[in-house]
Amino acid sequence: MGAVIFAKHKQVCGAIDSMKIKVFVTLKNGVLDPQGKAIHHALEGLGFRGINDVRAGRLIELDTDENISDENVQDMCRKLLANTVIEDFEIERN
Amino acid sequence: MKAAVIQFPGSNCDRDMKVALEHIMGADTIVHWHGDADLPEDIEFIAIPGGFSYGDYLRSGAMAARSPVMKAIIKAANRGVPTLGVCNGFQILTESGLLPGALMRNASQNFICRDVQLRVNNDTMFTKCYADGETISIPVAHHDGNYFADEATIKTLEDNNRIAFRYFEDVNGSQDDIAGITNENGNILGMMPHPERAIDVKHGGIDGQKLFHALIKKLA
Numbered sequence: 001m002g003a004v005i006f007a008k009h010k011q012v013c014g015a016i017d018s019m020k021i022k023v024f025v026t027l028k029n030g031v032l033d034p035q036g037k038a039i040h041h042a043l044e045g046l047g048f049r050g051i052n053d054v055r056a057g058r059l060i061e062l063d064t065d066e067n068i069s070d071e072n073v074q075d076m077c078r079k080l081l082a083n084t085v086i087e088d089f090e091i092e093r094n
Numbered sequence: 095m096k097a098a099v100i101q102f103p104g105s106n107c108d109r110d111m112k113v114a115l116e117h118i119m120g121a122d123t124i125v126h127w128h129g130d131a132d133l134p135e136d137i138e139f140i141a142i143p144g145g146f147s148y149g150d151y152l153r154s155g156a157m158a159a160r161s162p163v164m165k166a167i168i169k170a171a172n173r174g175v176p177t178l179g180v181c182n183g184f185q186i187l188t189e190s191g192l193l194p195g196a197l198m199r200n201a202s203q204n205f206i207c208r209d210v211q212l213r214v215n216n217d218t219m220f221t222k223c224y225a226d227g228e229t230i231s232i233p234v235a236h237h238d239g240n241y242f243a244d245e246a247t248i249k250t251l252e253d254n255n256r257i258a259f260r261y262f263e264d265v266n267g268s269q270d271d272i273a274g275i276t277n278e279n280g281n282i283l284g285m286m287p288h289p290e291r292a293i294d295v296k297h298g299g300i301d302g303q304k305l306f307h308a309l310i311k312k313l314a
Contacts, residue, residue: 034201085196
């Protein structure tokens with residue numbers, strides 16, 4: 001019973017001990033982005049004007065313990081989440 | 095001679111590769127499941143086959159490159175064990191850092207599945223049975239074959255004769271029309287075209303055979 005109450009409490013107060021981290025992965029400047037080009041072309045085909053360029057990327061959301069360090073997340077990006085040969089990453093905490 | 099074909103969830107050219115190693119190289123070939131971190135020590139040749147490991151999640155080859163068997167493959171390849179990655183295997187080799195560069199989405203955005211003409215550089219252990227500059231026809235079947243590396247890397251590959259195969263035409267947007275490259279020591283080859291699909295007249299061509307012949311000579 002105690003565990004159930006604790007779980008409910010955790011859910012309500014989730015912000016206290018968990019954290020959402022957003023990792024944005026984008027192609028480096030100078031790396032051709034065929035997907036972005038195709039999206040650009042399709043938007044223009046739909047009649048949208050004034051778009052100079054489109055770059056497509058990826059958003060990865062991590063639900064983590066609050067005490068996880070920036071270095072740790074950067075390490076995750078370098079080792080798996082981004083391919084640093086072609087991609088840059090940005091980390092956003094809230 | 096003992097060879098291993100590495101099998102990931104989503105590999106689909108593992109059987110064809112095993113047939114090529116058995117019938118053309120005459121190798122005693124095992125299919126090794128990626129989840130088994132212990133690759134037998136006596137393996138003399140490693141093949142990473144094509145397919146869609148992990149459904150191409152995150153990036154093609156990204157998940158497979160971090161799977162349990164990869165530590166053993168990296169160790170063996172760095173010890174000099176000849177290692178061939180074809181298509182998804184090439185993507186896994188770049189993702190694991192065994193080969194430089196990256197394979198991006200084809201410039202046309204299309205999945206490309208057809209025979210292509212390649213020009214061979216025969217100055218590698220994998221291509222020495224071809225004539226230098228020989229033109230061969232090998233099928234490709236990929237969505238992410240657009241080879242990218244920074245200028246310094248491309249120059250290093252060129253200066254050290256490490257571009258084993260080049261497309262005759264712009265197939266997928268690859269820099270320098272690169273279809274296959276080797277590592278610095280020359281014992282690892284990654285290539286997008288499928289030599290194991292060109293080893294029998296019933297395949298429509300046998301231009302892939304000489305690659306496997308070269309390995310018999312190397313290993314004999």
